[in-house]
Amino acid sequence: xATRDKSSRRFLSEAQSAWLLLTPFLxxxxxxxxxxxxxxxxxxxxxxxxxxxxxxxDAKEYVGLRNYERVMWGRNIEWGALASPALxxxxxxxVVIAVFFRRMRRMSRTTxxxxxxxxxxxxxxxxxxxxxxxxxxxxxxxxxxxxTLVFVGLTVPGVTVSALVLAAALNRETRAMAILRTVFFLxxxxxxxxxxxxxxxxxxxxxxxxANITEVFGGSPIVWLTNEQFAxxxxxxxxxxWSLGIAMILFLAGLQDISRDLYEAAALDNxxxxxxxxxxxxxxxxxxxxxxxxxxxxxxxxVFGQSHLMTNGGPNDTTQVLVRYxxxxxxxxxxLGRASAMAVFLFLIMGGFSIIQFLIGREEDx
Amino acid sequence: MKxxxxxxxxxATIATGAFAQEVTLGRxxxxxxxxxxxxxxxxxxxxxxxxxxxxxxxxxxxxxxxxLPTDWGNFYDQIKASYxxxxxxxxxxxxxxxxxxxxxxxxxxxxxxxxxxxxxxxxDWAPAALDAVSYNGGIYGVPxxxxxxxxHVNMDLMEQAxxxxxxxxxxxxxxxxxxxxxxxVKDATGQDYLAADFAQFPIGVRLVLALMWQQNANIFxxxxxxxxxxxxxxxAVTAMTQLFDAGLANPQxxxxxxxxxxxxxxxxxxxxxxxxxxxYTAEAAKPEVGLNNYYVxxxxxxxxxxxxxxxxxxxxxxSTLDGEKKTAALKVxxxxxxxNVDWARTGHMAVRNSVLESDExxxxxxxxxxxxxxxxxxxxxxxxxxxAIQDVLNxxxxxxxxxxxxxxxxxxxxxxxxxxxxxx
Numbered sequence: 001x002a003t004r005d006k007s008s009r010r011f012l013s014e015a016q017s018a019w020l021l022l023t024p025f026l027x028x029x030x031x032x033x034x035x036x037x038x039x040x041x042x043x044x045x046x047x048x049x050x051x052x053x054x055x056x057x058d059a060k061e062y063v064g065l066r067n068y069e070r071v072m073w074g075r076n077i078e079w080g081a082l083a084s085p086a087l088x089x090x091x092x093x094x095v096v097i098a099v100f101f102r103r104m105r106r107m108s109r110t111t112x113x114x115x116x117x118x119x120x121x122x123x124x125x126x127x128x129x130x131x132x133x134x135x136x137x138x139x140x141x142x143x144x145x146x147x148t149l150v151f152v153g154l155t156v157p158g159v160t161v162s163a164l165v166l167a168a169a170l171n172r173e174t175r176a177m178a179i180l181r182t183v184f185f186l187x188x189x190x191x192x193x194x195x196x197x198x199x200x201x202x203x204x205x206x207x208x209x210x211a212n213i214t215e216v217f218g219g220s221p222i223v224w225l226t227n228e229q230f231a232x233x234x235x236x237x238x239x240x241x242w243s244l245g246i247a248m249i250l251f252l253a254g255l256q257d258i259s260r261d262l263y264e265a266a267a268l269d270n271x272x273x274x275x276x277x278x279x280x281x282x283x284x285x286x287x288x289x290x291x292x293x294x295x296x297x298x299x300x301x302x303v304f305g306q307s308h309l310m311t312n313g314g315p316n317d318t319t320q321v322l323v324r325y326x327x328x329x330x331x332x333x334x335x336l337g338r339a340s341a342m343a344v345f346l347f348l349i350m351g352g353f354s355i356i357q358f359l360i361g362r363e364e365d366x
Numbered sequence: 367m368k369x370x371x372x373x374x375x376x377x378a379t380i381a382t383g384a385f386a387q388e389v390t391l392g393r394x395x396x397x398x399x400x401x402x403x404x405x406x407x408x409x410x411x412x413x414x415x416x417x418x419x420x421x422x423x424x425x426x427x428x429x430x431x432x433x434l435p436t437d438w439g440n441f442y443d444q445i446k447a448s449y450x451x452x453x454x455x456x457x458x459x460x461x462x463x464x465x466x467x468x469x470x471x472x473x474x475x476x477x478x479x480x481x482x483x484x485x486x487x488x489x490d491w492a493p494a495a496l497d498a499v500s501y502n503g504g505i506y507g508v509p510x511x512x513x514x515x516x517x518h519v520n521m522d523l524m525e526q527a528x529x530x531x532x533x534x535x536x537x538x539x540x541x542x543x544x545x546x547x548x549x550x551v552k553d554a555t556g557q558d559y560l561a562a563d564f565a566q567f568p569i570g571v572r573l574v575l576a577l578m579w580q581q582n583a584n585i586f587x588x589x590x591x592x593x594x595x596x597x598x599x600x601x602a603v604t605a606m607t608q609l610f611d612a613g614l615a616n617p618q619x620x621x622x623x624x625x626x627x628x629x630x631x632x633x634x635x636x637x638x639x640x641x642x643x644x645x646y647t648a649e650a651a652k653p654e655v656g657l658n659n660y661y662v663x664x665x666x667x668x669x670x671x672x673x674x675x676x677x678x679x680x681x682x683x684x685s686t687l688d689g690e691k692k693t694a695a696l697k698v699x700x701x702x703x704x705x706n707v708d709w710a711r712t713g714h715m716a717v718r719n720s721v722l723e724s725d726e727x728x729x730x731x732x733x734x735x736x737x738x739x740x741x742x743x744x745x746x747x748x749x750x751x752x753x754a755i756q757d758v759l760n761x762x763x764x765x766x767x768x769x770x771x772x773x774x775x776x777x778x779x780x781x782x783x784x785x786x787x788x789x790x
Contacts (some may be wrong), residue, residue: 009656054450124405139783206623223618226565243399312566316765331443333754334467335790 020350042341044068051334060337064081067341069295071141076134081157084126091126093149094119110359125128140317141342148322150232151239151303155294158240158291166244170279181252188245199238200310201224224310231319235306244301247292254288255281294357298350371649386430386433387694391419392445392455394438405708410626410645414712423702429694438457442753445540449473454587454684456637456695460507462678463762467750474682476504477696484696486703494743495717500677508699510706511714513640514676514739515572515756516668521659534735537666539604544668559614561633564767566620568760570606572675573637576665577602581672585759586745590788594759594781603766603773605668610767617767631656637665640739643713647731662713664738676743678717688758715740751787758783 098116211221313320328337399415435780583598628636665674
């Protein structure tokens with residue numbers, strides 16, 4: 001009798017209740033993420049004018065993969081092993097390093113594969129170029145991808161290193177440190193419009209703080225936002241300042257997980273300060289560092305506001321980034337199909353990094 | 367019977383709008399918090415237009431106007447997205463150059479049948495204004511102004527350089543003279559001759575376009591062939607770059623910085639539109655502002671034919687709007703049309719003959735100084751890709767003066783990209 005009572009009270013199995021609890025999330029996820037993604041892909045297979053289709057649903061035309069071709073390919077595209085030597089040589093070196101360290105067993109399998117694949121891409125992709133009388137159909141797409149990569153390549157190490165240094169310095173239980181932690185996190189709370197406004201004033205050659213400081217030291221102020229050499233640096237600095245907070249909090253959490261005993265033991269072996277940081281803190285933070293780096297990469301590939309509001313992608317397109325190009329194509333030019341094709345490309349890049357994170361996470365779990 | 371009468375009366379009150387119709391309005395021109403309803407005393411584009419809108423909301427029976435928050439730089443993106451989402455504002459401002467794009471797709475309404483009933487007399491519009499809002503035989507909006515690039519002049523700096531005659535500035539009539547004048551100003555005052563936004567909005571593009579039109583050239587033909595990589599364009603560009611190379615003008619200033627340079631008295635000329643005349647007049651009257659003696663001149667002719675970039679602001683109604691809402695929206699348009707002279711206080715040129723001929727208009731500050739602008743107003747041929755084409759030109763021209771890209775390479779790139787846009 002007793003067993004029967006129990007089973008009748010439990011009218012849902014564990015699996016059933018799990019599904020029930022998951023349903024709200026799955027419904028929202030499917031409606032706002034999965035469905036739009038597949039619809040986006042479907043749109044990318046059409047010649048789809050934003051306004052025309054809004055007024056006449058039949059105004060779209062199925063074109064297969066032509067949008068992808070128009071965006072990424074060109075006429076008479078050739079491949080050469082030394083078309084852009086610098087990048088391709090770095091790519092070859094990357095492959096060599098990956099193979100070498102894997103042979104020496106100095107590198108884990110996943111890291112070696114990730115480095116190897118990334119380097120191979122670096123060797124392969126820049127090799128494409130228009131041959132005699134050829135041209136890219138879209139002359140701005142690949143330079144824009146390049147700018148986005150430069151932005152990610154500068155911002156991610158910038159955020160990671162400065163957040164790590166800050167976290168290590170602020171990881172003390174005094175009131176002053178608690179206040180400083182809050183102060184450094186505060187910038188994260190601001191919206192992109194506020195952040196870019198603050199930094200536009202900072203960078204202004206006429207009234208900006210930076211210009212005033214340079215003038216005190218007798219230099220002539222840099223016109224940050226319209227100078228080809230400094231425009232990208234300016235939006236990178238802004239972004240690092242803006243997105244330090246989350247990375248710092250993650251590092252602080254990681255730091256607090258490291259046992260005090262380790263530091264005491266190290267101190268007995270005369271390893272304090274920098275040495276302790278290098279031999280104790282860094283190795284124990286490895287997982288957090290990986291997490292922060294991958295999260296930052298995925299986040300910063302989606303950069304838009306800084307470029308759109310501070311430099312309008314200029315000068316000479318040097319700060320034009322992928323999401324801004326997608327936005328312009330969709331809303332300024334009304335070419336939704338083409339824009340969706342670029343968005344799918346961006347998804348593939350970010351999906352690739354997510355897979356890397358997944359693989360690394362799984363390997364370390366073992 | 368009593369019942370029937372009462373129901374009918376109730377229905378009638380609802381139908382005639384015992385409840386005020388709310389009309390949503392989308393516009394650029396910037397934000398003005400406390401514009402009030404006095405259309406005669408507000409200063410600057412943002413506050414003048416908002417005071418007219420507020421007055422419409424207060425004075426038209428049964429209609430309230432709700433101005434939507436919109437940002438200038440992204441206005442068209444936002445408007446298009448709202449059309450695509452099926453929720454466009456009931457009235458919105460736009461440029462005449464966007465008519466092919468919006469009317470071509472059937473987004474905005476042909477108002478030719480509605481204007482007379484709404485009390486808008488199209489025969490009072492200047493012919494060029496009617497032409498500006500006409501497309502394929504229809505009238506797609508109510509014109510608000512003509513606006514154009516002008517030369518704003520600091521007379522004190524010009525005087526010191528000996529470039530004032532009979533109370534008017536002496537302006538160049540050739541690229542060579544431009545350079546000579548610029549050198550004179552530098553020698554006499556140490557200041558730059560010319561400032562403009564060469565680094566942000568397409569003001570520099572409009573300047574180069576004007577210099578191309580002055581040579582009877584254009585950036586593309588009516589049949590869609592890009593014509594940018596040629597001598598006319600190179601002449602136009604080098605007329606400017608010679609000033610940058612000689613250190614007589616600074617290409618790195620954006621809109622706000624170039625304006626500030628002019629108001630600080632650091633530049634003899636500012637190339638900017640009609641929209642700032644009343645603002646600069648007000649600024650020049652302040653003792654703490656470097657600019658004291660302000661003058662407005664027509665864009666000078668440096669080549670054969672007079673020409674300056676010009677456009678028209680206009681108000682449009684979505685084609686989907688009907689019934690009471692449309693009647694209410696048309697009332698607001700009629701109100702704005704009636705206040706054309708108030709909008710002209712910004713410095714813009716009026717569109718109604720009755721205003722153009724009025725003393726009130728003629729007596730607006732500096733109005734007589736740029737009376738020639740109306741006759742040299744120009745724009746590119748109509749295109750659905752106007753915005754994208756301007757962006758290409760802005761990018762390539764900025765590449766020339768900000769990053770030192772070779773003129774012929776930049777012009778060739780611009781021509782190829784504009785051709786791509788025209789072919790799409």
